[in-house]
Amino acid sequence: MSxxxxxxLLGAVALSGALVLTxxxxxxxxxxxSDGQVTLRVTWWGEExxxxxxxxxIAAFEKEYPDITVKGEFKDWDGYWDALATTTAANDSPxxxxxxxxxxASYAERGSLLDLGEAGExxxxxxxxxxxxxxxxxxxxxxAMPIGVGVLANIVNVDLFEKYGVELxxxxxxxxxxxxxxxxxxxxxxxxxxxxxxxxxxxDTGSVRYWARLHDDELFDKNGDVTLDPQTLASMWxxxxxxxxxxxxxxxxxxxxxxxAGLEAGSxxxxxxxxxxxxNTQITALREASGADLRLLRLPGSGGADAAYFKPSMYWAVxxxxxxxxxxxxxxxxxxxxxxxxxxxxxERGIPAxxxxxxxxxxxxxxxxxxxxxxxxxxxxxxxxxxxPKGGSGVEPMLQRYTQEVxxxxxxxxxxxxxxxxxxxxxxxxxx
Amino acid sequence: MSATAELRxxxxxxxxAAKQQNKAAFFFLLPWFLGLFVITLGPMIASLYLSxxxxxxxxxxxxxxxxxxxxxLDDARLHQSLQVTFVYVLVSVxxxxxxxxxxxVLLDRGIRGLAVYRSVFYLPSLLGSSxxxxxxxxxxxxxxxxxxxxxxxxxxxxxxxxxxxxxxxxTLIVLNVWTFGAPMVIFLAGLRQIPASYEEAAAVDGAGxxxxxxxxxxxxLTPIIFFNLVLQIIHAFQAFTQAFVVSGGKGGPADSTLFYxxxxxxxxxxxxxxxxxxxxxxxxLLLVGTFTAINFWAAKYWVFxxx
Numbered sequence: 001m002s003x004x005x006x007x008x009l010l011g012a013v014a015l016s017g018a019l020v021l022t023x024x025x026x027x028x029x030x031x032x033x034s035d036g037q038v039t040l041r042v043t044w045w046g047e048e049x050x051x052x053x054x055x056x057x058i059a060a061f062e063k064e065y066p067d068i069t070v071k072g073e074f075k076d077w078d079g080y081w082d083a084l085a086t087t088t089a090a091n092d093s094p095x096x097x098x099x100x101x102x103x104x105a106s107y108a109e110r111g112s113l114l115d116l117g118e119a120g121e122x123x124x125x126x127x128x129x130x131x132x133x134x135x136x137x138x139x140x141x142x143x144a145m146p147i148g149v150g151v152l153a154n155i156v157n158v159d160l161f162e163k164y165g166v167e168l169x170x171x172x173x174x175x176x177x178x179x180x181x182x183x184x185x186x187x188x189x190x191x192x193x194x195x196x197x198x199x200x201x202x203x204d205t206g207s208v209r210y211w212a213r214l215h216d217d218e219l220f221d222k223n224g225d226v227t228l229d230p231q232t233l234a235s236m237w238x239x240x241x242x243x244x245x246x247x248x249x250x251x252x253x254x255x256x257x258x259x260x261a262g263l264e265a266g267s268x269x270x271x272x273x274x275x276x277x278x279x280n281t282q283i284t285a286l287r288e289a290s291g292a293d294l295r296l297l298r299l300p301g302s303g304g305a306d307a308a309y310f311k312p313s314m315y316w317a318v319x320x321x322x323x324x325x326x327x328x329x330x331x332x333x334x335x336x337x338x339x340x341x342x343x344x345x346x347x348e349r350g351i352p353a354x355x356x357x358x359x360x361x362x363x364x365x366x367x368x369x370x371x372x373x374x375x376x377x378x379x380x381x382x383x384x385x386x387x388x389p390k391g392g393s394g395v396e397p398m399l400q401r402y403t404q405e406v407x408x409x410x411x412x413x414x415x416x417x418x419x420x421x422x423x424x425x426x427x428x429x430x431x432x
Numbered sequence: 433m434s435a436t437a438e439l440r441x442x443x444x445x446x447x448x449a450a451k452q453q454n455k456a457a458f459f460f461l462l463p464w465f466l467g468l469f470v471i472t473l474g475p476m477i478a479s480l481y482l483s484x485x486x487x488x489x490x491x492x493x494x495x496x497x498x499x500x501x502x503x504x505l506d507d508a509r510l511h512q513s514l515q516v517t518f519v520y521v522l523v524s525v526x527x528x529x530x531x532x533x534x535x536x537v538l539l540d541r542g543i544r545g546l547a548v549y550r551s552v553f554y555l556p557s558l559l560g561s562s563x564x565x566x567x568x569x570x571x572x573x574x575x576x577x578x579x580x581x582x583x584x585x586x587x588x589x590x591x592x593x594x595x596x597x598x599x600x601x602x603t604l605i606v607l608n609v610w611t612f613g614a615p616m617v618i619f620l621a622g623l624r625q626i627p628a629s630y631e632e633a634a635a636v637d638g639a640g641x642x643x644x645x646x647x648x649x650x651x652x653l654t655p656i657i658f659f660n661l662v663l664q665i666i667h668a669f670q671a672f673t674q675a676f677v678v679s680g681g682k683g684g685p686a687d688s689t690l691f692y693x694x695x696x697x698x699x700x701x702x703x704x705x706x707x708x709x710x711x712x713x714x715x716x717l718l719l720v721g722t723f724t725a726i727n728f729w730a731a732k733y734w735v736f737x738x739x
Contacts, residue, residue, distance in 0.1 A: 078681055082701050089489045106704060110490040253592025256685050257574050260595075260678075394702045397682045404686040408597050427703060431488070 031119045031325045036067070038327045043073045044098035045080035053348055057341045061334045068327050088112050093319040095328040099144045100314055101135070102388045102396065105224065106431075107317070108143040109390040114318040116142045119329035124337050127356040135312040135384045144315035145336050148350020150279035151308055151379050152206050154179075154300070155286060158293040160274040164189040171297035176239065179275075179300040183248030186274045195250040197243070198267050198276035201236045202403030203259050205396055206311060207277055209385055210299065211236045213307035224389030226425045230417035237406045237413040244407065249273075252407035259400075264289035280375045281313060281350045284368040296375040306382030313350030351376055391431025395424060483710035493707060500711035510712070512687050513695035516601060520691065521668040524608040529660055532612040533653075536619035537645070550620065554613035565607070566677030570594055573603045594678060597688035604674050604689055615660040622656035623649070651736040658735045662727050669720050672697070692716055 044054060051074045058070045073094065075083055081103065087093050093112065107113050116123055116136075125133055128146070136144035154171070161168055166186055169178060183196025201207035209219050212232055221227040243249040250258065250267055258267040268276040269289040278286065280296055287294050299308065316335055318328040335341050342357035347369050352358040362373055388395060402420045405411040411419075483500055487493035504510060539549055559565045572578045573593035580590030593599045626649060634644045672693040675683055683690030683698070696716070700709030 085489045085701055085704070107490065110488060112490045251575075251592070252685075253575055253595040256595035257570075257592060260570060260680050391703075393704065394698070397684075397698070397702065400682060401684060401687055404597065404684055408686055410597060410686060431704070 031114075031121070031329070033326045034324055037069065038067060038324050039069045039071065040096065040322075040324060040327055040331055041071045041073065041094035042096040042331060043075075043080070043084070043094040045075055045077045046098075047076075050074070050348055053345050057335060057344045060338075060340050060344060061331055064334065064340075065327075065330065068330070070331060088319070088321070091321055093321045095319055095322040095324060096331050097317050097319055098147075098314055099317040101312055102393050104136070104144055104315065104317070104387050105138045105390045106388075106393045108138040108141070112320055113143045114320045114322065114325050114328070116145065116318065116329065116332075119318065119325055122326050122329035123333045127337060127354045129355060131381070131384055132310060132312070132353045135310070135387065136315055136317075138387060144317040145332055146312040146315050146353035147336060148281065148313040148347065149310040149353050149376070150281040150313045150350050151310060151376050151381070152210055152277060152299060153280045153283075153296040153375055154298065155268055155276055155278050155283065156295050156297055157268070157271060157274045157290070158295055160186070160190075160194065160271060160292070164274075166274075169297070171300075174300050176300045180239070180243055180248060183243055183275065184246050187247040192247065194271070195254070195267075195273050196248045196275060197250075198258060198273045199240050199244075199249050199255045199407070200277050201240060202407070203255065203400055205388075205399060206279070208233060208236065208399065209309075210307055213309070213382065213385075214301050218385055219395075220386050220389055220392070222386060224386065224392075225428065226421050228421055230414065230421050233417040233420065234413035237403065237416070241407065241409075241413070252404065252409075255407065256404060268294075279311070279313070280372045281347065283372050283375075284347075284366070287368050296371060298375075298379060306380055308379045308381055309384055310353075310376075310381045312353065347372070389428050389431075391428040392424060394427060398424060398427075479710040479713055482707055483714050485707045487707040487710070488704040489706050490704065496707060500708045503708060504711065504715060509687065509690065509695060513683070513690045513692045516683075516688070516690050517669060517671075517692040519601060520605060520608070520671060521665055524605040525661070525664045525668050527605070528609045528612045528664060529615055529657065531609060532614075532616035532660070533619050533657070535612070536616045536623060537649075539616075539620060540623040550617065554617055557611045557613035559611075561611070561673045563673065563677050566674050569603060569607055569674070570678050595685055597684075597686040600679075600685060600688045604671075604678065607674055608668065608671070615664060618660055619653070619656060622653050626652045652738055654735045655737060658727070658731050662724055665723055665727070666720055669716065669723070 042054075042058070044050065046054075051072070054074070055072055058072050062068065062070060074080075080098075084093070084097060088107075099107065099113075104113075116125075123145070125142070125145070132146055132149065133142065135146050135149075136142055156168065158168065164186060166182070166189055169182055174182075179197070179200075186194065186196035201211055205219065208228070212218055212228055215229070215232045215235075217227065217229055217232050219226065219228050240249055244251060249255075250273055254267060254272070258272075263269065263278070263282055264285055267273045268278065269286055271290060271292060277299070283294060283296055301307070316332045318325055318332060322328045335345070336352075336354055337357070339357065339360055342352060342354070342361055345352075346361060347365070351373055352361055358373075362370075365373065399420065402411070402416045406413050406416045482493055484495060484497060485493035486496040486499070535553060539546055539553075543549070556565075574580075574595065575590070575592040577590075577593070579593060583590045591599065594603045630648050630652070631644050634648050639647065670693055671691050675689040675691045675694050676697075679685070679689050681694075681698075683694045692712075693716070696709050696712040699705040699712065
């Protein structure tokens with residue numbers, strides 16, 4: 001106990017603590033259960049709802065393993081990553097950490113996460129399908145367990161379609177041209193009261209990854225280098241620029257405001273647009289915030305193609321600094337595999353990636369959750385893209401910056417696309 | 433530690449009673465010393481060391497010589513952040529001080545309910561760098577915000593003031609000017625220090641109001657103006673919260689509100705680039721130090737001390 005208290009004090013000294021302690025790391029050796037009472041720390045980002053459910057699941061775990069006490073800590077997204085980096089630097093990382101695709105490689109390749117294979121005895125992976133497990137791998141090593149998955153979807157506001165007498169499209173066959181026509185039609189028939197769609201790309205990497213896959217391209221290749229053709233990215237921006245001109249999609253300023261306002265106060269939720277892209281799992285929040293009849297359609301151009309993919313919404317991982325990796329693995333196992341935990345956690349972190357848990361949970365879902373699950377089943381996913389490479393964790397703000405330059409017409413799409421690819425690659429290179 | 437040793441030797445020649453007193457003083461100062469050494473000086477020295485290393489937070493730092501400092505020269509985003517910060521400092525500080533001085537002079541006329549006005553004007557200074565106000569700003573200067581509605585009343589078409597790169601920084605400058613209350617209170621105190629007899633004497637000599645202000649009040653107030661100027665410039669260089677909240681930590685749209693400290697934070701935590709971020713922190717210290725030194729040098733030529 002005094003060791004960890006000391007580490008925490010040094011953590012308060014911020015970086016100076018790191019110099020002294022980072023060298024220690026985990027002791028290596030076999031992963032086995034400790035004797036006597038063990039205390040674990042687990043941390044995640046999220047809101048109150050998630051915290052309540054997670055604490056409940058933790059209580060269920062403690063009941064099953066009376067010799068393990070678990071302390072939960074949670075923060076908002078930004079604060080979470082600042083805190084995780086500094087506690088890890090001070091060799092005081094929580095034992096079990098919630099991980100995101102953006103940061104997984106950055107932490108794993110720098111030795112901050114435990115190879116879960118070492119704790120295989122305590123952590124069952126058999127209920128996950130291969131493709132989904134792979135999303136938690138870095139260089140062929142399983143560093144994280146996917147918790148939930150999401151799929152990019154086109155969200156349509158049926159109320160607005162009906163109000164302005166616009167027919168719903170057939171999402172099995174529609175193309176990007178159809179999408180543009182529809183967006184323009186909505187803007188026209190509403191006499192400028194709304195824009196047809198929110199922008200369809202550039203504020204998140206998911207939209208770029210999808211657009212790239214439609215063009216037989218990817219954002220990152222297997223080696224974790226940028227493989228995206230700048231022309232592909234430029235064409236995505238150009239598509240939106242054209243629609244901005246006609247009012248089919250919202251203006252650059254509105255897009256920025258909508259993004260900053262957050263999902264539940266954004267332009268889809270407030271009915272300023274009738275269509276937009278989002279993850280299927282966000283339908284619950286969007287329907288509740290808007291009170292409108294929102295539905296999920298497959299993205300344009302996805303008929304037959306396997307451009308769509310299951311994005312792991314988040315993971316559980318075990319810190320390599322944990323003094324109790326076996327118990328940490330047990331907790332992870334409980335959270336992703338056990339029916340008791342599945343019942344409590346539901347779909348709050350996405351549709352469960354664990355097939356068995358998903359089946360059990362689907363039985364008593366709310367209507368909104370059912371929409372998300374049905375949508376997921378209607379999509380044929382292609383192979384999972386590789387996770388964001390080490391050094392690429394800042395890709396999203398970087399993309400947004402160039403997107404804003406393009407949409408504000410400060411930089412032409414081709415020039416911005418080349419600059420984006422170059423800058424991203426140089427960030428990755430300098431982390432190698 | 434050498435400082436305390438020095439103090440100990442200084443102390444040794446004193447009488448026992450004084451020694452006792454000193455002990456008590458040091459005891460009560462202990463929290464401050466602890467804060468200075470543990471929370472301020474320790475990390476500062478660590479960051480000086482880290483600025484010469486390649487340090488990603490998760491692995492031990494590796495010595496990198498002057499690499500981080502040479503990166504400063506061709507980092508386009510750093511140059512953008514410097515430009516944003518300089519514009520912010522050079523525009524918002526003079527405006528803020530001018531407004532503060534003007535209102536202080538008005539309030540000094542001895543109007544009824546002075547305490548109320550003083551409090552009301554001071555309020556934004558307390559709130560100005562808070563998260564709530566930054567959120568409010570986002571709403572007021574949005575496309576459908578209050579500001580555009582007011583413009584609409586007088587027939588002027590609005591825009592997304594805070595969401596367009598051309599105008600986003602100006603809204604943050606307005607936010608900083610709005611927090612004029614703190615320098616205003618200091619100006620008020622300064623005005624009260626000026627003996628009424630000076631002005632009376634000038635009035636007897638036939639000086640008008642304007643003349644009395646320029647030739648009597650202003651010169652006597654220059655030390656206060658100087659004090660406020662130094663303080664507010666340092667404060668503005670370190671601006672962070674407003675841009676962080678308004679742009680969701682990104683400095684957007686399109687880097688138009690990328691304050692220096694925000695960029696430093698992004699490098700350090702967003703890109704695991706703490707070595708470079710440490711170098712940037714020292715560059716900021718150098719910049720602020722230089723500005724302050726220039727201020728003190730220039731003060732010789734315009735600040736008047738009445739003693």
